[in-house]
Amino acid sequence: MKIKIIFFSISLLLLILLLLYPQQEVVLSIKEGMPKIPVAIPKFIIHNSSPKISAAAEELHQILLVDLEYTRVFQPLPKSYYNYIRPINPRKIFFKDWESIQAKILFVGEISANEGENILFEGKIYDVKGGRFIFGKRYQAETTLLRLVAHKMADEIMKIFGEKTIFTSKIVFISNRDGNDELYMMDYDGHNQTRLTFNKVIDYMPAWSAEGKEIAYTSYRKNRASLYILNPYEGKITEILSKGTNFAPAFSPDGKKLAFCSTVDKGNSEIYVATSEGKKIKRLTFNKAIDTAPSWSPTSREIAFTSDRGGTPQIYIMDAEGSNVRRISFGGSYHDAPSWSPAGDRIAYVSRVDQIHDLYVINLRTKQIIKLTESNARNESPCWSPDGRHLVFSSNLTGTIQICTIDYNGANMRRLTSMGENKLPDWSR
């Protein structure tokens, strides 16, 4: 009995110590090196066929294939494999057929015309080896919303496998395509580029709120660079700070706080934190050097940022209260724009060497650094996708500044924008 009590109090003490001791936040790690899951997505079965429904089926199939390919988790089977086996019969699935072409997961889609202009889409997922039904989902939608239907389906598949969803997430960014710098947003794949602000002034450095409903950003009005919060779905703009130059907003992932930079004290950029409504402003950094570019850890307990307190801009981490500052970037003379990965184990940032800006990722546990981009260009403003497998950033590789995405290991770079110049992307969580 006595031993039990001693054991209990020691473990309690250890637990308290553990909680008190400031440590690097590591929530969960990306399952790297895991082989991709081969998934079979045969052509969707069409009921009450019409040219419109057939076209819709084809489009949905195509988008879903691209989505699943993009996950880096699934590997859709090559098209030719489907010729080796019998066509799919949703009433009686021969799992041995699908096993023979090495599918682990089978996706069966059925589409039919529904009332009016709508379609009805049903997707079912099967475990091929176990020969069992895992999950199903039905969507009814207008044919103009096929992309969204496919993305929702892809998100559901991600969820089943314990992944964070990315296909219905949005990327907010700055574009000058309509004359001056304004806020825009788009899907993860660059589709549905939508203008959000309509004014004659410069809008700058947008950041999504934790829920993805609001956007904090800087707007140059009345000879000031003030912080605003935009609700794009209500068309509502609220000014939250107007004195000095205020920029680089970042909402904490728990949705409670907003970190940002302000030059209100003697023209020197310092990091401040407020409630997510911009109230109760508290200063976190106190020195004569530049402190900028705050990025929250996924637990909202730490903030990565840039400071030139050591002579050159470098990446540092501090606790959310401003204490326990430590430098994490070394071996270069210009590091900026940290972005903390959703799993908490990595930080992406920009390093400038001989006027070339490339993206790097540091693993906070192993201190290992990998170079993400390798180009004679300016790659900037990295931001992780919600699932931590991709990053969005801006690059002037093509001559003009455009938004691109890249996988966490530097593979699969693709450009999402082409009209005007586009920069400062932020990916909703």
Added chain:
Amino acid sequence: MKKTLIFSLVCILAFSFFLSCRKKVEEAPPPPPQVKEQPKVEKVEKPPVVKEPELTEEEIFMAKSLEEINKEAPLNMIHFDYDKYFIRDDAKPVLEKNANWLNKFKSVKILIEGHCDERGTEEYNLALGEKRSKSTLDYLVSLGISQDRIEIISYGKSQPLDPGHNEIAWQKNRRSNFMIIVK
């Protein structure tokens, strides 16, 4: 008789002589009018025109709109070294000239805009631009300009003067601009 005849003859002769003489006198032309005798011509001068009193420099200035004034750019911009925000020696005389102008027009308030070239990250450049406008402000204050007349802002690298991607463009873009916001 003979005497009478001679007398009458003489008379006739004398008369005719008289006549002829008289005729001669009558025929003499009147003296021509003398030109020299004309009156002097008076030149009529234009009457004095009412003249507007000349405007002072300040009155000319106040008559212009802020837009017009800023278009004329009475205050010259200054430039900075790469990644730096200290006031260069070549910028000091420019700021002295600007301070003189500000001393002349005491009601003017200005906005100093700090800018950077494209070779830096967005976040750091925005902070750097603010440092540039602040050091410009500090220098003007050291020259006796009241701090209440100056506001500062940073545009980072979002507003390049020269869209080029070379050293000439970069040099132009690393700058502090002056905007007149109150006259």
